[in-house]
Amino acid sequence: MRTFKIGGVHPRDNKQFSAHQPIVECPLPKQAIIPLVQHIGAPTQPVVEVGAKVKVGQLLAKAGGFVSANICSPVSGTVTKIGDWTDAWGAPGQAIFIDVEGDEWIPEIDRTPDLVHQCTLDSKAIIDKIAAAGIVGLGGACFPTHVKLLPPPGKKADVLIVNGVECEPYLTCDHQLMLEHGEEIIIGTQILMKALNVQRAIIGIENNKKDAIAHMKHLAQSKLGIEIQPLKLKYPQGGEKQLIDACIGRQVPSGALPIEVGAVVDNVATIYAIYEAVQKNKPLISRVMTITGKELAKPGNYLVRFGTPIEEVIAFAGGVPENTGKIIGGGPMMGRAMDHTEDMPANKRLSGLLFMPEAESVRPEPENCIRCGKCVSACPMGLEPYLLSRLSELEMWDELEKHSIMDCIDCGCCVFTCPAHRRLLDDIRPGKAKVGGILRERAAAAAAEKK
Amino acid sequence: MAHFITAPAPHTHSGDSVRRNMLLVILALLPAYVVSVIEFGWGALITAAISICACVATEWLISRYLLKEKRQTIGDLSAVLTGLLLAFNLPSSLDWWIVLIGAVVAIGVGKMTFGGLGQNPFNPALVGRVFLLISFPAQMTTWPVPQGFATKYIDAETGATPLYYLKHIVDAGDGSVINQLPDLMNAFLGVMGGSLGEVCALALIIGGLFLICTGVITWHIPVSIIATVALFAACTGWAGMLPEGLDTCHYVAYELLTGGLMLGAFFMATDYVTSPMTAWGKIIFGIGIGVIVMVIRTWGNYPEGMSFAILIMNACVPLLNKIRPTRFGEKKK
Numbered sequence: 121m122r123t124f125k126i127g128g129v130h131p132r133d134n135k136q137f138s139a140h141q142p143i144v145e146c147p148l149p150k151q152a153i154i155p156l157v158q159h160i161g162a163p164t165q166p167v168v169e170v171g172a173k174v175k176v177g178q179l180l181a182k183a184g185g186f187v188s189a190n191i192c193s194p195v196s197g198t199v200t201k202i203g204d205w206t207d208a209w210g211a212p213g214q215a216i217f218i219d220v221e222g223d224e225w226i227p228e229i230d231r232t233p234d235l236v237h238q239c240t241l242d243s244k245a246i247i248d249k250i251a252a253a254g255i256v257g258l259g260g261a262c263f264p265t266h267v268k269l270l271p272p273p274g275k276k277a278d279v280l281i282v283n284g285v286e287c288e289p290y291l292t293c294d295h296q297l298m299l300e301h302g303e304e305i306i307i308g309t310q311i312l313m314k315a316l317n318v319q320r321a322i323i324g325i326e327n328n329k330k331d332a333i334a335h336m337k338h339l340a341q342s343k344l345g346i347e348i349q350p351l352k353l354k355y356p357q358g359g360e361k362q363l364i365d366a367c368i369g370r371q372v373p374s375g376a377l378p379i380e381v382g383a384v385v386d387n388v389a390t391i392y393a394i395y396e397a398v399q400k401n402k403p404l405i406s407r408v409m410t411i412t413g414k415e416l417a418k419p420g421n422y423l424v425r426f427g428t429p430i431e432e433v434i435a436f437a438g439g440v441p442e443n444t445g446k447i448i449g450g451g452p453m454m455g456r457a458m459d460h461t462e463d464m465p466a467n468k469r470l471s472g473l474l475f476m477p478e479a480e481s482v483r484p485e486p487e488n489c490i491r492c493g494k495c496v497s498a499c500p501m502g503l504e505p506y507l508l509s510r511l512s513e514l515e516m517w518d519e520l521e522k523h524s525i526m527d528c529i530d531c532g533c534c535v536f537t538c539p540a541h542r543r544l545l546d547d548i549r550p551g552k553a554k555v556g557g558i559l560r561e562r563a564a565a566a567a568a569e570k571k
Numbered sequence: 572m573a574h575f576i577t578a579p580a581p582h583t584h585s586g587d588s589v590r591r592n593m594l595l596v597i598l599a600l601l602p603a604y605v606v607s608v609i610e611f612g613w614g615a616l617i618t619a620a621i622s623i624c625a626c627v628a629t630e631w632l633i634s635r636y637l638l639k640e641k642r643q644t645i646g647d648l649s650a651v652l653t654g655l656l657l658a659f660n661l662p663s664s665l666d667w668w669i670v671l672i673g674a675v676v677a678i679g680v681g682k683m684t685f686g687g688l689g690q691n692p693f694n695p696a697l698v699g700r701v702f703l704l705i706s707f708p709a710q711m712t713t714w715p716v717p718q719g720f721a722t723k724y725i726d727a728e729t730g731a732t733p734l735y736y737l738k739h740i741v742d743a744g745d746g747s748v749i750n751q752l753p754d755l756m757n758a759f760l761g762v763m764g765g766s767l768g769e770v771c772a773l774a775l776i777i778g779g780l781f782l783i784c785t786g787v788i789t790w791h792i793p794v795s796i797i798a799t800v801a802l803f804a805a806c807t808g809w810a811g812m813l814p815e816g817l818d819t820c821h822y823v824a825y826e827l828l829t830g831g832l833m834l835g836a837f838f839m840a841t842d843y844v845t846s847p848m849t850a851w852g853k854i855i856f857g858i859g860i861g862v863i864v865m866v867i868r869t870w871g872n873y874p875e876g877m878s879f880a881i882l883i884m885n886a887c888v889p890l891l892n893k894i895r896p897t898r899f900g901e902k903k904k
Contacts (some may be wrong), residue, residue: 124901209577303827361899371900375617443578452583457579467798474881479582481576487589487647488689493848494587497789498617504848524898532581540689 121327123352124362125371127439127500129533131289131355132257133328136137138292141420143300146436148223152195152427153215154180158468159256160263161187172199177226177403183251188263189468190254190401190447192423196224203250208430208464209451209456214438218427236399245394246315246398253397254386254468255404259283259294259387259451261356262469265394269315271379278382279311279322281367284336285351285358287326291472293408294388296421298325298332302339305388307344308395316384319328322367322545324349326357327568329434355453356531360385362500374527389471409433409466415417415441424466431461432474432515445481448474457481475513487540495534495544501527505534509544512551521554528552589688592843593648596788598839599778600655606761606771607663614663614722615767621667623654625674633683649688653677656696660836660878664715668709668712673699691886694845697878704878714764732764733829736873739805741869743824744845746814755821758828769834772827779837788841791853795835799861800826807869831877832864839877845885852891859884 121408145353157163162185168174181191202327204213241249251266271277274286282305286294298305309321323340325333325348331555339348349367356362361372363385370381376486378385386394390405396402405426412419417438424433434440440461448455449470458464503524511520525548533546604619606614608666630650632642644650657677661670677699685691704711716730736751753763761771769775804826808819826832831839840846847856860880867876 126897130586131585145644267902365899371898374898378899381844395598412669430706440573446578446582447575448582453581455580455582457575457577457580457582459574460572462572474580474582481578483578484584485642487644488687490589490592490689491848492592492845496848497850498895502896502901521893527899530580535580536583537585538594539589541584541588545577545581549579553834 121326121353122366124357124365124500125355126502127498127533128354128356128362129498129536130353131536134289134290134414135295135328137414137416137419138410138421139292139295140299140336141292141296143408143421143423145295145414145429146422146424146433147424148195148220149428149432150220151200151429152197152218152220152425153205153429153463153465154191154194154218154219154427155205155465155467156181156191156214156216158191158262158399158426159183159189160261161189163214164188164191166202168199169204170202173197174199174218175224175226176405177229183254183264187264187267188289190252190257190403192254193218194405194427196223196292204464208458208460210459220396230400231400235307237307239307239398240288241398243315244316244570246311246351249398250394252354253393253403255390255393255397256389257480258389258393258407258468258471260454261360265386265390268384269312271309275379277316277318277379277384278320278384279368279384280309280316280318281322281363281385282309282321282323282331283358283360283363283367283385283387284323284329285354285363286329287358288453288455289355289449290412290474291410292412293410293421295332297327297392297408297506298336298388301392302332302335305336305391306343306346306394307399308391310343311398312386312391314393318384319345322361323358324351325349326351326353326365328353328393330378356529356533357502359529359531363528367382374524380529404468407466407468407471409470410472410474411437412472413441413444413477415443415477417441421552426465426467428466430464430466430470432468434461434473439513441475441477443478444475445478450474452476453536454530463527487544489539490538494537498533498537500531500533501529503528505543505544505548509542510552512547515554517551517555517558520551521559525552525555526559530537537568548563573632575691583819584746589647590650591668592787593652594726595785596782597648597652597655598661598767599787601778602774603659603672603771603820603834604655607659607767608899609719610717610770611663611715611767612718614715617667618661618663618665618670618767619655619658621659621670622650622658622674625671626654626657626678629675629678630683630687631809638683644688647688650678653695654839655684657699659838660696660831662663662711662714663767664713664880665710669703669710672706673703673857676702677758682793689844692888694839697839697882701878701882715763717770718790720772730764732874733758733825736869737822737829738868738874740814740817741812744814746816749814749816752825753822755824755828763829765829766831769831772833775833775837779833782837782841788837789850789853791850792841792846792857793836795854795857796840796861797827797832798833798861799858800865803861803865810877826865826868830868830875835860835864835877835881839885840881843889847891847894849892849894849896852888852894856884856888859887
């Protein structure tokens with residue numbers, strides 16, 4: 121069975137808590153909080169004013185640049201405040217606050233459950249619809265999807281890769297989405313193939329989801345050009361570069377985008393959102409979240425409207441378990457541990473909530489590096505994490521650049537595998553930020569000189 | 572407002588630890604140790620006990636009273652392992668005070684001088700062994716003839732090791748002592764003279780495979796050492812350097828099964844701290860050890876050169892660590 125070639129680790133997948141739990145809709149909140157940044161790129165510009173009445177699906181804030189994504193209202197009601205707000209990690213931002221009244225949708229949205237197979241739009245019209253719907257990559261990166269679909273001049277995709285890997289332990293939302301909405305995902309894939317003008321699509325699914333592989337294979341049977349590729353279980357297979365390597369054996373060069381090797385990658389949840397946007401005129405206003413944990417009362421997969429305070433989502437899933445030490449937004453490998461839950465809404469960026477018992481939440485004290493080289497073997501990018509960490513500590517930026525620190529994808533394999541419990545990424549992350557800044561400055565200076 | 576624990580990702584760990592790795596290596600050494608107790612009796616028990624206790628005590632004393640560390644590291648079992656490995660490399664009838672000196676040098680000079688675990692450039696157990704070999708050459712090259720618990724710890728009956736005869740045969744071209752070599756099966760099972768833990772190739776291979784299967788070590792170093800030694804020995808045979816009565820196949824087998832080769836290849840050269848980190852680094856490291864050990868065995872003054880070979884290659888490790896792993900996307904364009 122195929123997988124990516126360099127490095128990788130095998131964390132216990134712990135998906136049993138929420139796997140195969142049917143998607144349940146979370147009730148609407150009384151007040152919705154809509155952050156103005158829910159993607160990578162420029163912040164959005166609000167197009168509503170305080171006091172305005174809004175309906176579900178109506179544009180609230182428009183993209184603030186080329187790399188940015190619209191935000192449409194996930195609820196109906198009255199805008200009560202547009203202003204400062206702080207996220208669960210303490211970072212300041214801006215948000216639109218809406219008092220929810222009823223559940224009134226704009227009439228353009230097709231709310232029936234009927235499948236719409238036919239798509240007569242051309243490539244440009246599809247991409248415009250995706251942009252209007254504010255769709256971003258729901259696999260975790262939150263990169264605006266329409267930007268990915270407009271390759272730079274001279275570049276052309278020849279294959280679409282659909283990410284159904286869900287390699288993060290605990291998370292099961294993509295798995296359940298494939299089981300319940302496989303047909304929509306197949307149609308969404310066809311739409312995207314049309315938008316990209318490619319004849320081939322590969323849906324990569326890890327082998328711990330055998331039922332999803334069988335189900336998707338069955339659905340894709342008569343669909344020309346769509347293949348289902350089962351993949352050997354290995355983290356971080358859901359990483360864009362790793363997935364391309366695993367599915368078609370092409371390695372994206374350092375610093376380049378997937379389009380360089382003719383591939384575009386989108387997550388199954390993103391594909392589902394594309395189906396809804398193009399076929400049902402429904403913008404991205406909700407997502408399936410995995411709410412899970414060893415001691416959570418009702419772990420499962422919940423369809424949550426954006427803006428719903430996560431406290432309400434948590435209450436719906438049985439409340440915060442008693443001895444919770446950490447609440448992680450996302451999975452345990454790359455998710456971020458929240459400081460608090462107050463005022464934090466569900467949004468495009470939040471794929472799940474994981475409750476870790478206190479005993480598992482405290483990091484063991486680091487010991488001396490024993491130079492075992494396990495971090496080097498584990499690194500899926502072929503880097504030397506022990507060295508990058510040391511060079512970052514010593515602030516040797518030139519050396520860091522030479523040792524390809526910018527290739528680091530933050531996957532956490534090195535820290536996961538280190539027998540001395542060294543916190544390699546704690547040093548590598550700031551080093552990467554610093555070197556990234558130096559590189560941008562250098563590029564800007566070079567560009568200025570050209571002019 | 573309730574606050575929760577915040578820390579950067581990842582939030583989960585493989586469960587591996589320094590202690591677990593050390594413990595697995597100690598476990599992997601046990602089959603060979605059982606064989607040496609069966610062969611050398613009390614000497615094997617006493618030598619190992621002194622060596623381990625002295626290593627642990629030296630580390631604790633230095634760390635506690637000289638370096639004044641708040642956190643003690645003897646719990647990671649690396650000192651226990653160094654003690655056991657040092658004992659494995661000593662004749663079982665060695666005087667207790669010589670063992671003690673070896674242990675103090677191994678930990679004191681070989682490890683703690685550089686800042687403890689992870690900082691030492693040379694394998695501590697081998698530093699201790701080579702110090703003793705140079706300081707007490709006679710005692711260090713007198714091996715008891717294995718007689719089980721009948722083997723005397725003091726004034727034991729001694730004999731030359733197969734490697735001594737082998738060197739004599741190849742270097743001096745003297746075929747008359749070929750009948751002094753143990754038969755191959757005995758060499759494989761360890762019924763022959765030698766250092767405490769090195770005699771039973773079978774037990775060492777079982778332990779080594781256990782380490783590879785549990786992911787403690789990778790195949791690169793042992794395989795490259797063994798392959799290099801085998802190839803070197805075969806070349807010696809093909810070059811016509813062997814006297815009448817010893818064919819190439821037997822000679823290769825003797826080189827592989829006697830002396831410290833298996834112990835060195837699976838347990839000494841694979842020491843994390845003093846071996847390279849990347850796959851190619853490990854392979855070159857192994858080839859280097861294989862070549863050096865065969866050069867010493869064939870033309871050097873000592874019948875055995877495993878310790879020297881590993882120490883010399885230890886010195887090359889910082890250089891070998893300059894070999895970069897293959898970066899993602901590097902090969903294919």
